[in-house]
Amino acid sequence: MQKFTFSVKSVTTHYPSCLPKVGSHYSLLWLQNGEIQTVRNGSINLINQNTLTCLRSEELQDALKTVSGGYIFNFPVEFLARLQTEMIMTGDGLGVFNFLVPEKLCTTVTPEIQLLLGSLLREYESEKDICRNEMMTGLMRLLLLQMARDCEIDDVSLPYSLEDIRLVNxxxxxxxxNFMTLKRVSEYADLLHISPNYLNIKIKRISGFTASYHIHNAILEEAIGKARNEGMGLKQIAYHLGYEDVAYFSKFFKKATGKNFAKFKCLELN
Structure with a gap:
């Protein structure tokens, strides 16, 4: 299973160090003092205190200029993509799925949400390293689902058709x-009897990520799992995943993780 990295920062004491790398993370801003404005789809939205809202990294930078108190919970873009996939694969999660996008994740901090936020904060600041990442992963998953469920109650609209959701499913x-043998979007489009461009448009619109991203993410998770759980080396993993050109797989791995395999294994798996 892929290991995700989370962080929690106080706005008043860690600005601007609380800003994540652009494009790599989303941030949940727990606004305790002040107010912010966001511009989405041409509309200006005013967000008041006692609100928890999901912001992209570039939005967060502007928002923090008018915030005088609160916390920021940073989580990887890939984490939300994984959660979206889980909801697609479970029929009873389709309603919640529609709100698992940054543009819709904004809700009042209810007692239930405040309990989860407090637990995340305590876990992050805890000196206990054992199972900390697993605890943070579970708590963040519950928090995002609770936010999406609250949003679903407030908004009964269905932005995506069931036909499109079934296609993504x-x-x-x-x-x-099939990711071990099929690695091109065109191959999946052929199986679905649609064009690669049409498939990519639908996948990107609903999940927020391209079709190739989902394929590469599945490959990457398998690679990391084999390295972590079975101690496989780069060459073994490349052959296991159907790559005859080890150098090509090495470049793919570095592009996907930001590190070459040896450095990634040393830093992330030890």
Whole structure:
């Protein structure tokens, strides 16, 4: 299972160090004092205190200029993508899925949400290293689902058709079953009897990520799992995943993780 990295920062004491790298993370801003404005889809939205809202890293930088108190909970873009995939694969999660996008994750801090926020903060600041990442992962998952559920109660609209959601569901299922042998978007489009461009448009619109991203993410998770759980080396993993050109796989791995395999294994798996 892929290991995710989370961080929690106080706005008043850690600005601007609380800003994550642009494009790599989303941030949940727990606004305790002040107010912010966000511009989305051409509309200006005013967000008041006692609100928890999800912001992209570039939005967060502007928002913090008018915030005088609160906390920021940073989590990887890939973490939200994984949660979206889980909801697609479970029929009863389709309603919540529609709100698992940064543009819709904004809600009042209810007692239930405040309890989860407090637990995340305590876990992050705890001196206990044992299972900390697993605890943070579980708590962040619960928090995002609670936010999406609250948003669903407040907004009964369904922004995506069930037909489109079923298409994404079928695509994700095909990727899970075939990523070892099928690595191009065109191959999945052929199986679904649609064009690669149409498939990519639908996948990007609903999940927020391209079709190739989902394919590469499945490959990467398998690679990391083999390295972590079975101690496989780069060459073994490349052959296991169907790559005859080890150098090509090495470049793919470095581009996806930001580190070459040896450095990643040393820093992340030890």
């Amino acid at each position: 079928r695509f994700i299922d095909l990727v899970k079953k």
